[in-house]
Structures are given as C-alpha cells and as structure tokens.
Amino acid sequence: FPPVGVADDHTIANPLLRSQRLSTGWFGCVFELEGVLVNSREAEHREAWTKLAKERGERPPAELVLKYCDLMKPEAFIERQLRWTRDPMEVRRIRQRKGEIYDEILEEQKSLGGRGGGGGDGIGGGGGLDEFALRDGVLPFLNLLADAGVPMAAISNAYGYHDLCGVLSKIGILGYFEDANDGQGPHVVAADDVRDWLPDPEPLERACDLMQRTPKRTIVFGNNTTVTEACYEKGSKAVLLLGRQPRYEMQNADSVVEKLTDLTIANLKNLFADETSEAAEPERQVE
Structure with a gap:
C-alpha cells in the first residue's frame, strides 16, 4: 500500500x-x-560583545548587528556580522574571551543583587550554571x-x-x-x-x-x-x-x-x- x-x-x-x-x-x-x-540573556550577550569590541579597539557593533548576537553561533557572528576575522584560531580566542566577559557581567549582577547570571557562554565560558x-x-x-x-x-x-x-x-x-x-x-x-x-x-x-x-x-x-x-x-x-x-x-x-x-x-x-x-x-x- x-x-x-x-x-x-x-x-x-x-x-x-x-x-x-x-x-x-x-x-x-x-x-x-x-x-x-x-x-533569555540577550541584554547580557549584547553588553559582552560591546565590551569586547571596546577592548579590541574595534568600532562598537551597530544595533542591526547586535540583534543577531544570541541567534547565531558565536563563530558565525564573529565572521559574518562583526567581520573581525576568519582565522579559525583567532575566532576561537575571541569566542573564549567573550565568554569570560559574559561571566564577569553575570557575577557583577549577582554581587549587586540583580537578577543573577545565566551561565557561561558555553564553550570557553566558565561558571554561572547555578544562576540558571x-x-x-x-x-x-x-x-x-x-x-x-x-x-x-x-x-x-x-x-x-x-x-x-x-x-x-x-x-x-x-x-x-x-x-x-x-x-x-x-x-x-x-x-x-x-x-x-x-x-x-x-x-x-x-x-x-x-x-x-x-x-x-x-x-x-x-x-x-x-x-x-x-x-x-x-x-x-x-x-x-x-x-x-x-x-x-x-x-x-x-x-x-x-x-x-x-x-x-x-x-x-x-x-x-x-x-x-x-x-x-x-x-x-x-x-
């Protein structure tokens, strides 16, 4: 049949x-x-990418770019939206540094008595799991x-x-x-x-x-x-x-x-x- x-x-x-x-x-x-x-931790992701851009001496990401910051894989966001580099090793380092900044933001929120963190940025991001x-x-x-x-x-x-x-x-x-x-x-x-x-x-x-x-x-x-x-x-x-x-x-x-x-x-x-x-x-x- x-x-x-x-x-x-x-x-x-x-x-x-x-x-x-x-x-x-x-x-x-x-x-x-x-x-x-x-x-969702969209605001924290946006802040982390903005701080990372300033740390690297890059132009602050535009709003049109930042709206994709948590909708794409970090590697794809770096290569396609930010267009900082396409070198795989450098992309990995940027992703890891972004995860560290993201964790710092969450820890700062926690210490200030805010709504708490939402975890690391996954690969390369440590800590923060208790905040979920x-x-x-x-x-x-x-x-x-x-x-x-x-x-x-x-x-x-x-x-x-x-x-x-x-x-x-x-x-x-x-x-x-x-x-x-x-x-x-x-x-x-x-x-x-x-x-x-x-x-x-x-x-x-x-x-x-x-x-x-x-x-x-x-x-x-x-x-x-x-x-x-x-x-x-x-x-x-x-x-x-x-x-x-x-x-x-x-x-x-x-x-x-x-x-x-x-x-x-x-x-x-x-x-x-x-x-x-x-x-x-x-x-x-x-x-």
Missing part, C-alpha cells in the same frame, strides 16, 4: 505501529534553551509531555554538547530529554553538532533524528522568528513565546503563547489535524 500520511512508513510490517504513526498523537517537541526553558532558573510553567509542561509519551529534544547555539548536558542536568530537566530505549544518549543539539544555526534547518533535522520523528511531525518552541523560518522550510510546526518580539512579528507562527502552560496536549495535536500528504494516494472522484 502507498503512504497515506506525512508520518506514514510503508516499509513497517506491523500494522499497529503503522497505525500509531498516522494518529495526531505521534509527534515530537524541540525546545530552545534560552528564551523557552530558561530566561526554569521559566514559569516549564516543569509542568515537560511533565505533561512525558506523561503523554512525547519525545523531546533541547537545542542551544551557545554551548558544546557536554556543557549543554551539564546545564540541563544542573537545572534538573536532563531526564526529560533522554530515552533509555534508543541508546543514543540525551536528545540535545549543541553548537558543535551542526555547521550553522537557525534559520538554517540543520539543528532541527538533527533533533528530529534523535527523537526518531519526521520534521513534519515535530513542534519547535522558540521566542523568535528564526524558528518560524526553519519550520517553514521543513514543514514543522512553530510555537513562539512572547517576550523577545512583538506579537505582530510572530503572525506566521502556528501558535503564539505567553507561557507553555497555556497549551494542552489537545492543542498540540490540533496543529496536525489539517495536514496533507503529497505522497498519499489521491482521492478518486465518482463520476
């Missing part, structure tokens, strides 16, 4: 497994770390998905694989992104795992492979429109959280919410209710 849906696999011999894939309950969820699971705190509603929502048997993955462009696993473990949610049956380890995608970051869909594809879900049956949670662009290219569903961008800029997302607990399993299933498959056999019209 030919495929009858975007999630169908006609090579599966077990009819029960094939039927399960056709239901709207067969999907996976991908979460960005900053801005979704924990509070889950956003409101994250833990109940992760429990909801886990109870429903929905696989989950976490992604971050600022951390290496082991650093990202360390952050998730420190805040107590690494277990939600593990599956003892697949033998692949935690479902996390870090900066070192891909060549480029969103809106390039490569991180999304990697997360789908880890969860063993097709991109067309994947929901990506973010707080900016790079998520929407990547989802559009791969046919995934984008759910954006308000805070970083105004609602009118998020109108192309499949759903926009204030917090994760505004959603239910039924809401997530409904995102796939109207899906169509080009591979499915066309309906025959009665003459």
Whole structure:
C-alpha cells in the first residue's frame, strides 16, 4: 500500500505501529534553551560583545548587528556580522574571551543583587550554571509531555554538547530529554553538532533524528522568528513565546503563547489535524 500520511512508513510490517504513526498523537517537541526553558540573556550577550569590541579597539557593533548576537553561533557572528576575522584560531580566542566577559557581567549582577547570571557562554565560558532558573510553567509542561509519551529534544547555539548536558542536568530537566530505549544518549543539539544555526534547518533535522520523528511531525518552541523560518522550510510546526518580539512579528507562527502552560496536549495535536500528504494516494472522484 502507498503512504497515506506525512508520518506514514510503508516499509513497517506491523500494522499497529503503522497505525500509531498516522494518529495526531505521534509527534515530537524541540525546545530552545534560552528564551523557552530558561530566561533569555540577550541584554547580557549584547553588553559582552560591546565590551569586547571596546577592548579590541574595534568600532562598537551597530544595533542591526547586535540583534543577531544570541541567534547565531558565536563563530558565525564573529565572521559574518562583526567581520573581525576568519582565522579559525583567532575566532576561537575571541569566542573564549567573550565568554569570560559574559561571566564577569553575570557575577557583577549577582554581587549587586540583580537578577543573577545565566551561565557561561558555553564553550570557553566558565561558571554561572547555578544562576540558571526554569521559566514559569516549564516543569509542568515537560511533565505533561512525558506523561503523554512525547519525545523531546533541547537545542542551544551557545554551548558544546557536554556543557549543554551539564546545564540541563544542573537545572534538573536532563531526564526529560533522554530515552533509555534508543541508546543514543540525551536528545540535545549543541553548537558543535551542526555547521550553522537557525534559520538554517540543520539543528532541527538533527533533533528530529534523535527523537526518531519526521520534521513534519515535530513542534519547535522558540521566542523568535528564526524558528518560524526553519519550520517553514521543513514543514514543522512553530510555537513562539512572547517576550523577545512583538506579537505582530510572530503572525506566521502556528501558535503564539505567553507561557507553555497555556497549551494542552489537545492543542498540540490540533496543529496536525489539517495536514496533507503529497505522497498519499489521491482521492478518486465518482463520476
């Protein structure tokens, strides 16, 4: 029989497994770390890059450039936006120094009794893990998905694989992104795992492979429109959280919410209710 849906696999011999894939309950969820699971540190990233530019004697980055400072891999931001150098060793040194300045900013906030730090800049950034705190509603929502048997993955462009696993473990949610049956380890995608970051869909594809879900049956949670662009290219569903961008800029997302607990399993299933498959056999019209 030919495929009858975007999630169908006609090579599966077990009819029960094939039927399960056709239901709207067969999907996976991908979460960005900053801005979704924990509070965004965009302001601290901007300050760190500005201080680094002054330290290097470079022109202060323009606002048009700084808006990408936490949306790109640090290496890509240095090469494509700041255009300071393309030498790999120098890029690595700049990235490490930026991580050190970022940590200093967080420590200064902590000593002044501010809202605290948000962790190092990942690769090359030390300390700061104790300053991470889950956003409101994250833990109940992760429990909801886990109870429903929905696989989950976490992604971050600022951390290496082991650093990202360390952050998730420190805040107590690494277990939600593990599956003892697949033998692949935690479902996390870090900066070192891909060549480029969103809106390039490569991180999304990697997360789908880890969860063993097709991109067309994947929901990506973010707080900016790079998520929407990547989802559009791969046919995934984008759910954006308000805070970083105004609602009118998020109108192309499949759903926009204030917090994760505004959603239910039924809401997530409904995102796939109207899906169509080009591979499915066309309906025959009665003459």
